[in-house]
Amino acid sequence: MDSDNLTNHSRPTTDAILTVRCIKSFEYRTCKNLVLHVNLEVMTVGELKDMIREKIKTTSGWKPYLNVKFDTLKLYTVAHGHKTQNLIINMDDDDKLIFKDDSATLSWLGFENETEVSFFNFEAYEEYKKNPDIKW
Template structure:
């Protein structure tokens, strides 16, 4: 069965040395302001959490369309979902599973269970903790 076969799940369709990841850059939890950064060709066996953060920061600083995100103090990543996994009902971030927060910048993505089409959220930890205390959005009013 080849990677082009309709029976191959997308999370294993690409090798761990060339995965596609989506980084959900969160500007505001309250206003549900986020933008997805798609990174192609990520080697999960050699890329650390710290390097993934740097790749995202570099893209925000250099790619067009990211100017509104350049003043956000991003410091924390958290697993959002893996391909074919269940998603949270919260549209901005999963508020449960704080064990999914990626606190160790030296950990390899492959060792953390990342695979092709994994999605992670990248955000400001203080803003996240405040939002958890009162997870209301401006759209809920």
């Protein structure tokens, strides 16, 4: 075995690619994905929310989403993890999967490379959960 390979191990990177499903309407399954490059060790939930809101305001093609009051992040899936039957949001385990502490770092919450999260309005989500019908 090459001794250079033994001494040149580097710490795994904390940089990650996240996919954010910005949900405008649960009933009509209206959402748009935003792909972000972040550092999981330093970025907090609050900073991620602010970054997403800023991208929505400043990136072309997001005008229909400007009137949505995005306030909640929820885990959809991690890389190679189980995916839900619902195409835009994981409706299971709200207590575990909704990130309520804006000061928590993403790595502490278990985010990893290729994590997918949903970003939405909590009141709209609560209404949808009462009657989760899909409209056309």
